[in-house]
Amino acid sequence: MPKVSSQQVLELALEIGRIILQSGGTTNRVELMMKKVCNCFGYPETESYVTPTGIFISIKDENGNIFTSIKRIENRRIDLGKITRISKMVNCMEVKPLSEQELQQQLVNFTEELKKIDNDNPWSPWIRDLCGGATSGFFCLLFGGSWMEFAVAFFIGTVVTFSLKYLERLAFNNFLLNAIAAALIVLLAKTLDIFIPYIRLDNIIIGGIMLLVPGLSITNAIRDTMSGDLVAGTARAVEALFITVGIVAGSASMLKIWSMCGF
Amino acid sequence: MQPFDTLTLMQFIWAFLAILGFSIRSNLKGIRIIFTALSGGLCWAFYLVTLYYSKSMLFSVFVAIILVCIYSEIVAPHLKTPVSVFVTCAIIPLVPGRGLFNSMQLYIAGDNLNASKTILQTLLIAGTISIAIALVSSVTNLINKLMNRF
Numbered sequence: 001m002p003k004v005s006s007q008q009v010l011e012l013a014l015e016i017g018r019i020i021l022q023s024g025g026t027t028n029r030v031e032l033m034m035k036k037v038c039n040c041f042g043y044p045e046t047e048s049y050v051t052p053t054g055i056f057i058s059i060k061d062e063n064g065n066i067f068t069s070i071k072r073i074e075n076r077r078i079d080l081g082k083i084t085r086i087s088k089m090v091n092c093m094e095v096k097p098l099s100e101q102e103l104q105q106q107l108v109n110f111t112e113e114l115k116k117i118d119n120d121n122p123w124s125p126w127i128r129d130l131c132g133g134a135t136s137g138f139f140c141l142l143f144g145g146s147w148m149e150f151a152v153a154f155f156i157g158t159v160v161t162f163s164l165k166y167l168e169r170l171a172f173n174n175f176l177l178n179a180i181a182a183a184l185i186v187l188l189a190k191t192l193d194i195f196i197p198y199i200r201l202d203n204i205i206i207g208g209i210m211l212l213v214p215g216l217s218i219t220n221a222i223r224d225t226m227s228g229d230l231v232a233g234t235a236r237a238v239e240a241l242f243i244t245v246g247i248v249a250g251s252a253s254m255l256k257i258w259s260m261c262g263f
Numbered sequence: 264m265q266p267f268d269t270l271t272l273m274q275f276i277w278a279f280l281a282i283l284g285f286s287i288r289s290n291l292k293g294i295r296i297i298f299t300a301l302s303g304g305l306c307w308a309f310y311l312v313t314l315y316y317s318k319s320m321l322f323s324v325f326v327a328i329i330l331v332c333i334y335s336e337i338v339a340p341h342l343k344t345p346v347s348v349f350v351t352c353a354i355i356p357l358v359p360g361r362g363l364f365n366s367m368q369l370y371i372a373g374d375n376l377n378a379s380k381t382i383l384q385t386l387l388i389a390g391t392i393s394i395a396i397a398l399v400s401s402v403t404n405l406i407n408k409l410m411n412r413f
Contacts, residue, residue: 026347080348081290088343122292134284142277142307143361161288206361210281213363215355218389222396223347227404248367255371 004103006059006067009041012111014071017048017055019118020086023079026220027052027232033090040093041103052076052235077168078216085117125165132161132211140207149199153207156188160208175242178212179250185209186254205251212247214240266315274311278356279304286352295342302338302353306331310357320384321391324357328395336403346403350396359388 013034020030027050038046038059045060058068089110098106123131136157137150145153160181167177185208189201217240225233265271282303286296309327317323335349362385369378 025345029345029347078289080286080351081292084291084295084344084348087345091343122290123287128288128290131284131287135281135288138277138281138284139356139360142274142281142356202364206364209360209364210355210358213355213358213360215358216351218358218393219347219351219354219396222393223350223400226397226400244363248363251364252367252371255368 004041004107006043006061006065008107009038009043010057010059010067010069012041012107012114013037013046013048013057013059014055014069015111015114016086016090017050017057018071018073019114020083021050021052021055021073022076023082024076024216024220025083026223026227027229028224028227029083029087030055033087036090036093040095041107050229051232052239075168075171081122082117086114089113089117129158129162133158136160136207136211138207139210140203143203143206145200145203145207148196149203149207152189152192152196152199153204155192156185156204156208157211159188160185160211174239175246178243178246179253181212182209182247182250183254186251186258190254190258209247209251212243214243217243266312271308271311275304275308278307282352282355285355291348295344298338298342299349299352302331302334302349303356305334306353307356321387324388324391325395327357328354328392329399332396332399336399346400354392354396357388357392359385362388 016037017030017034020033021027030050031048034048034050034055034057035046038044038057043059043061046057047059048055048057050056053073055071055073056068057070058066060066133154134157137154140153141150163184164177164181167180172180185205189204189208193199193201217236221233221236221240224236279300283296283300285303286299291299306327309330310323313323313326314320317326331353332350335346335353339346339349362381366378366381366385369375369381
């Protein structure tokens with residue numbers, strides 16, 4: 001017997017779906033989470049269809065009225081922490097018979113917690129920049145770099161992570177974003193090469209590129225396809241392909257421009 | 264290179280620290296970042312050890328990804344984390360960024376023969392990673408369904 005209005009439940013479900021999808025979750029997980037939330041608030045008959053760029057959900061109340069809502073998803077980026085926290089929150093819910101007031105209270109608590117998760121950053125920005133640098137530097141060491149190359153790659157990784165934040169605000173598409181970031185990596189590496197002797201650029205540039213490789217898109221593409229979401233799987237695979245092409249195009253054109261300038 | 268000497272340990276530590284940085288950069292927190300980092304390190308260590316015994320690059324990638332995916336499927340539910348978060352962190356060291364860069368460089372230099380060779384190898388590695396993830400995730404689905412039935 002539902003006691004919460006369907007609009008509120010729809011809004012909550014769409015918000016959960018939006019946050020998970022924008023942070024890079026699989027579509028299968030979004031569908032499961034939305035179904036579970038609707039079920040907990042007394043709407044067991046829910047159908048949803050999720051693609052990487054949009055959410056469609058329709059719920060049915062006890063009188064047989066159907067409410068449908070859609071949501072367009074833009075500017076996706078990697079945020080595994082949000083996916084984890086929302087999944088944990090939704091998985092802790094249970095279906096139990098509650099009175100009207102308790103359900104309303106639960107809804108309000110839920111919405112507040114969701115807002116907190118959406119706005120919360122567990123690490124301060126400069127720590128995340130430094131960690132981007134550390135990733136780049138340690139990959140450089142992993143592929144056989146020396147300590148000097150580690151330092152250079154660390155610096156480049158930090159700068160690139162820092163500037164990616166501002167590039168994302170300009171709302172470029174994925175292709176251009178990765179192309180510019182890869183070009184920046186090559187430009188910085190080549191510039192530092194003039195001042196610092198005895199470093200090999202290969203390892204440094206590969207270390208930087210490992211920051212941009214589409215690991216998340218590959219994982220999501222395969223897992224979506226295997227769980228039966230062919231549309232989402234294909235979309236993710238194309239996304240991964242275009243990110244890769246963007247990285248190659250950006251770094252290749254910067255290398256070519258540099259060699260044309262004659263250094 | 265021996266399979267279990269200090270060099271392998273060093274490489275394991277580099278991969279571990281790299282993925283630790285990646286996890287923090289993508290906003291994970293708590294004890295689980297140690298385990299995601301461990302998955303990345305184990306991925307690279309499995310790859311190196313298998314490469315030593317089998318001398319085949321694609322087979323080593325396949326084995327390493329399968330083992331690390333099984334690790335993710337086992338550990339992730341205990342930490343209340345989605346499995347895809349673990350798998351994403353785990354495969355990063357083996358994603359062929361180096362092959363990509365090398366083939367691009369060879370193309371710029373005009374060496375089309377070697378460039379095609381490298382790009383084919385890059386595509387094969389990416390395909391192998393996909394097949395390994397697909398295999399583990401479908402087998403896990405199957406096991407979960409069987410466990411629910413009985």
